[in-house]
Amino acid sequence: MKGRQIRYSDEELSFIEWRQAMSRRALHAAFVAQFGRADIRLEDIKALCSRRKWNTGRTGGFEKGSVPFNKGKPHPARGRAVETQFKKGSMTGAAAAKYKPIGTERFNKDGYLERKIHDGMPLQSRWRLVHILRWEELNGSLPEGSVLKSLDGNRLNTEPSNWRAIPRALLPRLGGRYGRGYDHAPSALKPTILAIAELEHAARERAP
Template structure:
């Protein structure tokens, strides 16, 4: 009936006005049964809205009326979505589990609940001791998935800066070790020149 105005008789309007406090579904059903019409809930609701015939419900509690959840402040009752004590989720990974992060590095779970560290740094620390501050662990073959101890090398940020500026960052294997040693000498030279 969209686009056409619905005509109501005076008797129909009086019926709707006198029963406007009913829920709109019930009002529509009663109206259609009484007057043998086939109107939808939206038609009756629109008429009541236009005429200002409200249901009288404000959505607020009347003073002195108790709400359905009165006295349950702070109470969380168990439901189907709650975990039981000791429950282990399906996607739980034990300590030692590995994953590849968005940058392509392998991460290893080192603590519960979800503490992950870069695997190449963990392996380096296990085999060569603590990583000095301001030092990065790099891969000799350039493959971030190869975390073997003989593939890892510690390069300071100053050395890394020299290697990148000299366009030596693409080197792999023994050439990377040579580039690191060259960078270390250059950093020492720069530090001595700065001290004088």
């Protein structure tokens, strides 16, 4: 009965305290068998141990270094789970709606044409600039530290002959804000502007 007072002898309390590490169900069974206390329920033992702060020492979680009981065992899907689980290579929902096949071309936020070249990871490697792809088909991999510069200033012209590999550090000299505004300069002046920028860059590189 809830709220009933239960009295334990010193011997009974000592018995429980010394066995506090046992599971509460096993402790209750041992206590009843030892003292014949049929009036003591499992809940009574739990409440007593809680009041006295007699703990089993178990936290309810996996201890560091312990091996899960199901390690190495197969976990086949059961019931309707088989119908809804992901299939390798399949694509559904929003991912399927947004999917672009390999070879798809699009314009990026900077206005360059790029092409999807694979479906692997990482995500950002799936797309490459078309003018770089075409240039490398004829010239091999772009040298480290270099970028391609459009000779006619038109980034949509992906012909390999329209692109030239230059040091990345040369770009500020050709830019429109602090450089010579190469892209917007008259076509007749572009070769001269590029040549001067290359000379200045080479001189700076050789300076002590």
